[in-house]
Amino acid sequence: MREVDVLVVGGGIVGMAAALDLARDGRAVAIVDDGRHSGTTANAGSLHVQMQSRFIRLYPDLAPNVERSLPLYVAGAARWRELAAELGADMEIKQSGGLMVAEDEAQFSFLAAKCARERALGLDVHMLDRAELSRIAPYLGEAVFGAELCREEGKLSPLKANEAVRRALDALGVLRLGETRVGTVARDGVGILATLEGRSAGTLRTGKVMLAAGSGTGALAAALGVRIPTEAEPLHMNITEATTPLIGHLVQHAERMITLKQLGAGQVVIGGGWPARFTGADAFPTVDPASMIGNLSLAQHIVPRLGALRVIRTWAGVNTTADGQCILGPLPGWPEVFAAVPGDAGYTLGPLVGRMAAAILSGREPGHDVSRFGVERFAAA
Amino acid sequence: MSDVTFTFEGHPVAARKGQTVGAALAAAGQLALREARTGGARGIFCGMGVCQECLVTVDGMPNRRACLEPARDGIHVRRQAFPGEPPGASRGTPPIGFADLAVERADVVVIGGGAGGLAAAVAARGCGLDVLLLDERSTAGGQYFKQPAAALREPALDRQQADGAALRTRADSAGVRVLDGAEVVTAIDAGSVLATRAGRAFIARGRALVVATGAYERGVPLPGWTLPGVMTTGALQTLWRSYRALPGRRILIAGNGPLNLQVACESIDAGASVVAVAEAAPLASGERLGALTRMALADPALAAKGGGYLARLRRQSRLRLGVVCRRIEPAPAGGLRVEIGPAAGGPGESHDVDIVALGYGFQPSNELLRALGCAHDWDERAGLLRTRRDASCETTVAGVFAVGDCCGLGGAPAALAEGTIAGVALARALGGAVTAALAQEADRAARELARHRRFQAALWEAFAAPRLGLSLAAADTVVCRCEDVGKAELLAAAADGDPAIGDVKRRTRCGMGRCQGRYCGPALAEHLAAQGDRPLDERAFFAPRGPVKPVTIADLVGGGER
Numbered sequence: 001m002r003e004v005d006v007l008v009v010g011g012g013i014v015g016m017a018a019a020l021d022l023a024r025d026g027r028a029v030a031i032v033d034d035g036r037h038s039g040t041t042a043n044a045g046s047l048h049v050q051m052q053s054r055f056i057r058l059y060p061d062l063a064p065n066v067e068r069s070l071p072l073y074v075a076g077a078a079r080w081r082e083l084a085a086e087l088g089a090d091m092e093i094k095q096s097g098g099l100m101v102a103e104d105e106a107q108f109s110f111l112a113a114k115c116a117r118e119r120a121l122g123l124d125v126h127m128l129d130r131a132e133l134s135r136i137a138p139y140l141g142e143a144v145f146g147a148e149l150c151r152e153e154g155k156l157s158p159l160k161a162n163e164a165v166r167r168a169l170d171a172l173g174v175l176r177l178g179e180t181r182v183g184t185v186a187r188d189g190v191g192i193l194a195t196l197e198g199r200s201a202g203t204l205r206t207g208k209v210m211l212a213a214g215s216g217t218g219a220l221a222a223a224l225g226v227r228i229p230t231e232a233e234p235l236h237m238n239i240t241e242a243t244t245p246l247i248g249h250l251v252q253h254a255e256r257m258i259t260l261k262q263l264g265a266g267q268v269v270i271g272g273g274w275p276a277r278f279t280g281a282d283a284f285p286t287v288d289p290a291s292m293i294g295n296l297s298l299a300q301h302i303v304p305r306l307g308a309l310r311v312i313r314t315w316a317g318v319n320t321t322a323d324g325q326c327i328l329g330p331l332p333g334w335p336e337v338f339a340a341v342p343g344d345a346g347y348t349l350g351p352l353v354g355r356m357a358a359a360i361l362s363g364r365e366p367g368h369d370v371s372r373f374g375v376e377r378f379a380a381a
Numbered sequence: 382m383s384d385v386t387f388t389f390e391g392h393p394v395a396a397r398k399g400q401t402v403g404a405a406l407a408a409a410g411q412l413a414l415r416e417a418r419t420g421g422a423r424g425i426f427c428g429m430g431v432c433q434e435c436l437v438t439v440d441g442m443p444n445r446r447a448c449l450e451p452a453r454d455g456i457h458v459r460r461q462a463f464p465g466e467p468p469g470a471s472r473g474t475p476p477i478g479f480a481d482l483a484v485e486r487a488d489v490v491v492i493g494g495g496a497g498g499l500a501a502a503v504a505a506r507g508c509g510l511d512v513l514l515l516d517e518r519s520t521a522g523g524q525y526f527k528q529p530a531a532a533l534r535e536p537a538l539d540r541q542q543a544d545g546a547a548l549r550t551r552a553d554s555a556g557v558r559v560l561d562g563a564e565v566v567t568a569i570d571a572g573s574v575l576a577t578r579a580g581r582a583f584i585a586r587g588r589a590l591v592v593a594t595g596a597y598e599r600g601v602p603l604p605g606w607t608l609p610g611v612m613t614t615g616a617l618q619t620l621w622r623s624y625r626a627l628p629g630r631r632i633l634i635a636g637n638g639p640l641n642l643q644v645a646c647e648s649i650d651a652g653a654s655v656v657a658v659a660e661a662a663p664l665a666s667g668e669r670l671g672a673l674t675r676m677a678l679a680d681p682a683l684a685a686k687g688g689g690y691l692a693r694l695r696r697q698s699r700l701r702l703g704v705v706c707r708r709i710e711p712a713p714a715g716g717l718r719v720e721i722g723p724a725a726g727g728p729g730e731s732h733d734v735d736i737v738a739l740g741y742g743f744q745p746s747n748e749l750l751r752a753l754g755c756a757h758d759w760d761e762r763a764g765l766l767r768t769r770r771d772a773s774c775e776t777t778v779a780g781v782f783a784v785g786d787c788c789g790l791g792g793a794p795a796a797l798a799e800g801t802i803a804g805v806a807l808a809r810a811l812g813g814a815v816t817a818a819l820a821q822e823a824d825r826a827a828r829e830l831a832r833h834r835r836f837q838a839a840l841w842e843a844f845a846a847p848r849l850g851l852s853l854a855a856a857d858t859v860v861c862r863c864e865d866v867g868k869a870e871l872l873a874a875a876a877d878g879d880p881a882i883g884d885v886k887r888r889t890r891c892g893m894g895r896c897q898g899r900y901c902g903p904a905l906a907e908h909l910a911a912q913g914d915r916p917l918d919e920r921a922f923f924a925p926r927g928p929v930k931p932v933t934i935a936d937l938v939g940g941g942e943r
Contacts, residue, residue: 041887141473159887170878178879199879241444241895241931242464256476265890266464280754287926289567289575290479293582297476297938307474307935308467310444312895314567314926 004028007206009182012040014340015212016165017354023172030175039214042317043158044237044269046250046259048345049073050150054257054273062324069325070121077152079352089164091156092264098153098250101144107254111148124151139247141304153250155261212340214320226331227378233319234276236291240309242266258298270299276316285316328373339375387456396452399530403435403447404624412609415461419865424609428616431597433895436461441468474939483583487513490587492565495523497785497796498593499548502557504804508813515563525793527622567927568753571780580941589780589807592750596743596786600900602860603853605709610717614740618644621651629735633719635659635706636740637846642690656732658694659721661846663703672842679836709737744903745787751925753778759917764848773806774799795833801826850904861901863894895931898923
């Protein structure tokens, strides 16, 4: 039987970032990861800072929660920069700005109001008219009327970032058990006994458990009698063949679902919330042809030059939503089990949330106000 | 008799009407086309639109496959620098949705116009069903029948090509609606696919699907296999049979299986000098005589045809048995220097040639079937996934039938029989009028199929040779041709921890390129399975996700009309 100090359930960016800090503290850490529903390995690498219009539209009642968390997004992007520096890794982090485009005056006014609120919260945001836009983003088509620019936004390469963190974990001796799921979690008088299923099936004794399983966190908590309302949101993604540098910003839309950006290797990644679907007995995320058409059509509408490029691959990512805020801290009745879920924009917030979760588990100050993020808020609901 | 002139890098190139840009350039000795990520040139490799190595810029449009691009008068073709830049000025289009796409309805949608697809279409149409057949090439016929482009339709080269023309005529006169030049993008459900044709997207919607997407050549990485002038045996054959273009005069063919022998003889007939044919199987050894006898019993005509090729090459002292292509490099005087010899090492021989054709077997084009969720089983002898089907060729997904090589390589005669069986079976399921004559034809096809399968089994027993996988590649040999991932880097990533194939893909970018992992993926999957004791099930391979092949965004969403 394996014995560790902390079992981290979920090998995405949150779990890896938490494990990194825990291992640096000298704890023996194991990460188990199912590998099939991972948001992190399917992530497209946007660094989100301004409020996503998609979120405001889909979940208007949750918008105030997201808005209150905005300063966290700025810190999240900063934590990515720090992490890359700590690990001496080139993660292709570029905070070259994010543009949320408007096609008419009504959309522009909506963005202007949003911009004012965000600015009051300390974000570096500005409104740009068409002439200013043409100067900094000549790739945008005639349909674009104006945009909100958020300078702190940008992108990174998830491939390089995930790999750099994985290597750091390996160097610290963190046990990573891939293609493995947690079956049961129970107290055995000494600590917690977890049964593992899949490739590294067996049992594992641990002192503490961190649930960093994204949308799977809810089911894990439910098995312990605790309510955490995580929802999986499968999202369609497209990627083109590589081309010369064309698009410098992270591009989004005031009213329609789209994000697009160009990776360091030259491919343009196009997504933005178009639905994918889960299929089969094990709910494998699968792409949706209707989303492919809708999403790409919008991309060509905004950036006409993309029309000449070919899409070489699509895939389904998984976003995790809850109530628009982080979920951090011990589970009611389970002081040795901790939740670590960003709640939205999980990849941007991942390293920061992982760090805060590790701090809370270790009894340290997390560095940000986490009083609203406790798990007990759901029990009260 | 050049009737088309276009420019390549500013210089005029004469072409025959019906030829592709790639064929005309090959005939003119221009083999170096796209620039690779790490520099160096690539040229036609697969010759059928799969590998994406022959990309050129045509009138400013990047990423055109020279092997499929029609040679049109007055176009300007350039080598494509890496990575390829889209034209500057273009107009946006209004956003559209799925509901805005045109829908082509039919009872049955057949994907692929090769032997199996045409036979299925003819049989289903014979039962009164409305059949829509999509084929990606400008002229349906598939890789076995290799129909020449319309403008080059002179007397057929031989019986094989004439049979293909006859089958196509049969399909047309029966009223099968054949859409040439239609590329399937992705499956929508068990009856429908999203496709593009002439720069427009449409949905082909039927009540059943017949997937007959054929196969492509297996990638066997070896030093020098990315050099221009090194191509698959199928590409060499397509250049001549479909476009009457010879890419060079001195040719060496290396591989495993009878296609190499056939193409060697065809190339000699076309006027080429075939300096050697390196067949990996020892072939002549005593214990294989039984297999040869069973081949002759199962199909005397086909066995005699193959025997004829063998005898002819042997008479001309071109045949080398039990040897493989070990390395290829640029020859000092131009062209290629190729070394052949036993895979295990030992003395070899070296030849200077213009063209090296590699034909180490095939991989099924099962992307659509896997994306639809059809079950597959690993065939260890053949080294590929076989689509699980019942006797009527229906897959484990109701309404999805699969015939021919896409199910796991059975050869064209088997594909023809499977097509007839599937066409009649789905007509029964959909309430078509199955006449007594057609029912008899299906029964006859079932008996024929059994015979062809006996022949194939004996054939591959006779041609049995160890699977080469990554064994011929040197440490610095590129395995993933699109992303230029070398063998040493790939094996290091595979040995680091206990990675699944997706982990290795994300770490190295292996399989992330334009060919979508078709040439590197199968060998990597086998390597990881052997190393990590993993089963070779569907999950052992790269996830099958649309588009089946790269598709231009404007073709999908508007503005791509040509």
